[in-house]
Amino acid sequence: RKRCFRISTGSKQWDSILAGGFQSCSINEVYGEFRCGKTQLVHTMAVMAQLPKDQGGAEGRVAVIDSEGTWRPERIAQIAERFGVDPELANENIVVGRALNSEHQHELVCGLSERFATGECRLLIVDSIMCNWRTDYTGRGELADRQQRLGQHLKHMTLMAEEFNITIMLVNQVQSDPGASALFAGADGRKPLGGHVLGHALTTRILLRKGRGEERVAKVIDSPDCAEKEATYIITTGGIND
Numbered sequence: 001r002k003r004c005f006r007i008s009t010g011s012k013q014w015d016s017i018l019a020g021g022f023q024s025c026s027i028n029e030v031y032g033e034f035r036c037g038k039t040q041l042v043h044t045m046a047v048m049a050q051l052p053k054d055q056g057g058a059e060g061r062v063a064v065i066d067s068e069g070t071w072r073p074e075r076i077a078q079i080a081e082r083f084g085v086d087p088e089l090a091n092e093n094i095v096v097g098r099a100l101n102s103e104h105q106h107e108l109v110c111g112l113s114e115r116f117a118t119g120e121c122r123l124l125i126v127d128s129i130m131c132n133w134r135t136d137y138t139g140r141g142e143l144a145d146r147q148q149r150l151g152q153h154l155k156h157m158t159l160m161a162e163e164f165n166i167t168i169m170l171v172n173q174v175q176s177d178p179g180a181s182a183l184f185a186g187a188d189g190r191k192p193l194g195g196h197v198l199g200h201a202l203t204t205r206i207l208l209r210k211g212r213g214e215e216r217v218a219k220v221i222d223s224p225d226c227a228e229k230e231a232t233y234i235i236t237t238g239g240i241n242d
């Protein structure tokens, strides 16, 4: 595991509860209610990943699977300026695929193998992981089928993360119906989508919530090597910060 690296979040406090950031060779998830900063975090990390290793980066390019239509090159440009990176170059180093449905999403990830195998890309972002699966499989009768296909998709990503030594960041939403089950429930009683199948595929799971005023809070829910601590952060023009 010594070849593994960590990519910074952009916030020193947040990095500190993760021993430096989100780890490679594994699948990491941030989940939480709307506007808590999930999309802002992965935008920030898309710039961080390009930085030198001693600045919390991975000296690599980035691949993004956008399933919600919320990827914004203008935000990347703003965040790049904060870190002294050329805004155009920052965007050129990010390949973005718009996932139209769950099958398409799987195909997009498979199509990225070459970029990861060569070491060109070091970070894979999926924002969000469940949105397409949720709309493609409606109704209770389709749940088992959904979970099986989701499991195959996640297995593929796990192998990619390990074999190619990349960090995978999944953004996930919370159930709009809190309290359906206490399992995986966060501090606010809400639970992430995807059930056991997604939960078991993850190495690190982080709950995001709104704090006082502009403050946001990240909490380690599940990690193989970090305690269940909390960190506060804010969302700025330059991305996630202390």
Ligand code: ATP
Binding pocket: 032, 033, 034, 035, 036, 037, 038, 039, 040, 041, 173, 235, 236, 237, 238
């Ligand atoms: P959703 O579940 O709806 O996708 P999310 O967790 O992805 O939500 P984000 O889009 O990451 O939420 O965060 C939205 C927040 O980011 C808003 O509060 C918004 O004010 C803030 N934000 C967006 N752009 C900027 C910016 N340029 N400067 C400061 N704050 C910003």
Ligand code: MG
Binding pocket: 038, 039, 040, 070
């Ligand atoms: Mg979002």
